[in-house]
Amino acid sequence: MMRKVKPYLTTRKLHPENQESPIHFLRSLSTPANYFYRRNHFSYPELSQSSLWIQIGGLVSSPTFLHFDDLLAMPAKSLVVPLECAGNKRAHFSPKVHGEQWEEGAISQGKWTGVPLRYILDRAGVLQNAKEVVFEGADFGKKEDVDKVIPFKRSLPLEKAMHPDTLIAYKYNDQPLSFKHGYPFRLIVPNWYAMASVKWLRKIKVIPGAFEGPFQTNDYVFYPRKKDDIGKKPVTLLNVNSAIQQPLDYSILDTGTYKIKGIAWTGEGNITSIQLSFDNGETWVNANAEQNADSPYSWVNWSYDWKADKKGEYTIQSKATDSAGRTQPLKAYWNRKGYGYNAVSKIHVKIE
Template identity: 40%
Template sequence: MTAAVALDVVRAEPLCAETPARLLSAPITPAPSVYVRSNFALPSLNDTHLIDIGGAVGSPYAISLPELAALPQRHVTVTLECAGNGRLGMDPIPTGEPWRYGAVSTTTWSGVSLRTLLERAGLAANVAEILGVGADAGPRDDADGEVRFARSLPIADAMHPDTIVATHMAGVPLSADHGAPARLIVPGWYGMASVKWLARLEALTTPFGGYFQQQRYVYDVNGTVEPVRRARVKSMITSPLDGGQCARAVTVQGWAWSGAGAIVRVELAVNDAPIWIEAALGTPVSAYAWTPFEAELMLPDAATATIWSRATDTAGHRQPERIAWNRLGYGNNGVRGITVGVGDCEGR
């Protein structure tokens, strides 16, 4: 494990760590505090690493890091969220990493459009999915032998120009924890699609049925299983801080995001009042980044108050009061409140 700096560690080996709440107020998350999710120990890779590109293609090949660097570079600023973010907010708490609400970050990734690499290989006309295979692997309690991390994308998402093979984060080469030397970045999807330590890209003519597509990173509700894909609409309040102090007249700020479309509305409510107050929306730093919101509220004359937020996207999806519980605890986008002490603003 590499050293975790300015992160709240959820598990040390392999490293899983959240962005601290106090650092989630910036449009761009400080690079040392971008959340980390690892399923296995870090693979041992170096500058001689090659990415194999094959499957249903006319001209399979392998590409080196210098060859990647020589291709046109693309930069995408993305809000990336772990599918398990908010797992501890479910009742009962499902199995899996005990994520609170900090497994989400926004930063800029740089690399080569996946489309560029696939077009060079010459995709067969009947390709349906592109499989990304990581170099990380290890045992799992519910699988035989060693399991390698792999996830597939529908061809339309794989060929989007802003789906990239990234080699840099925040302007510097990827760290080992963030998937060095190369990883996928898939805007709008939960983080499991952005395969780290990318070792192979494979064009598939039939749907992929691997472990992390059918047994993990799936919504398992009463035995019905569906792979986790795009990020659900969600919001979070970043100021005042949960558990902090604020005056009765308070400016509430936060972020909202969705993998299904732009944010069109954020509403706030206080305690159990049935009245929702519409917040003002700001401009996100990119089409794939969270949208800022802000509203002036007058809190009740009481010792504490709970402030709720809910977001709606262009596809008409609105955060539910409570999500359908699923066995593995993914996609928790239920409306969440923060509780603050009402008084002076010290300790915010």
């Protein structure tokens, strides 16, 4: 009797743990928790009873602590949201850049349930001169370019923090968050790269100006030049992007009809088309997209029936376009930290 083979995560680093989702073998709208990619800057935190509390302070009229049970009693909201590491596909940059050499699997998606951050900030009473909201996780460590132990901290502009779909989540796919993905609380920021969705959330602070922590002003910044910081800009919205899930790169296939499958996603509007090319971009055909009307943030599954009746080697390319008019470029926007790779996706196959 043949044993059923299951996919598994691809390890990029053990300490701290960074692992890719087996994205090429997953088709459902929700990634199972055990297949969700893992991105860490530090070792996993040690949690205690105090981890069940969130502190809300800074420029608010009523600073407070909220317990896990307090959040459970508040109005809840559920959203299907993909989280993509800003370094996803970094391995494809040319010239190469330092950092985790993610391929296509630093993205996963599922149903997040929690309390809109806006509800909590409104209860606390945000003061008039507030500009940003800072989020601190329980994970900490020593950063190479900072000569001290620091926690992971990020901020959002007040407008984004007050968006009704920015959540403090405590469930994933209707189950409590797993420890490795932020239990008991994590921030979920739709449409932004996942560095904004702070895990193991323990402190929220409203401030009057721009936060300047190292994960805000040094990391997660586009630096378009090798030697200086001219033209730098923050990493925020997801780029329009796609991935070919099947067939796998460098597959050897017989002649016949094959279903090309993949996903496409964006941080602005929604995906309006996915096109494929089998002749190095000379001509393009439209793939069939499975729109998710009830899940406006979710990725789009797409497919195309390809009649491979001629032997030879082929490069299959996919490009997505969104309702904001953005299309995947032929060449990615190179930046020295390797963020936001979204060039036209491609695989190579041989028909024998």
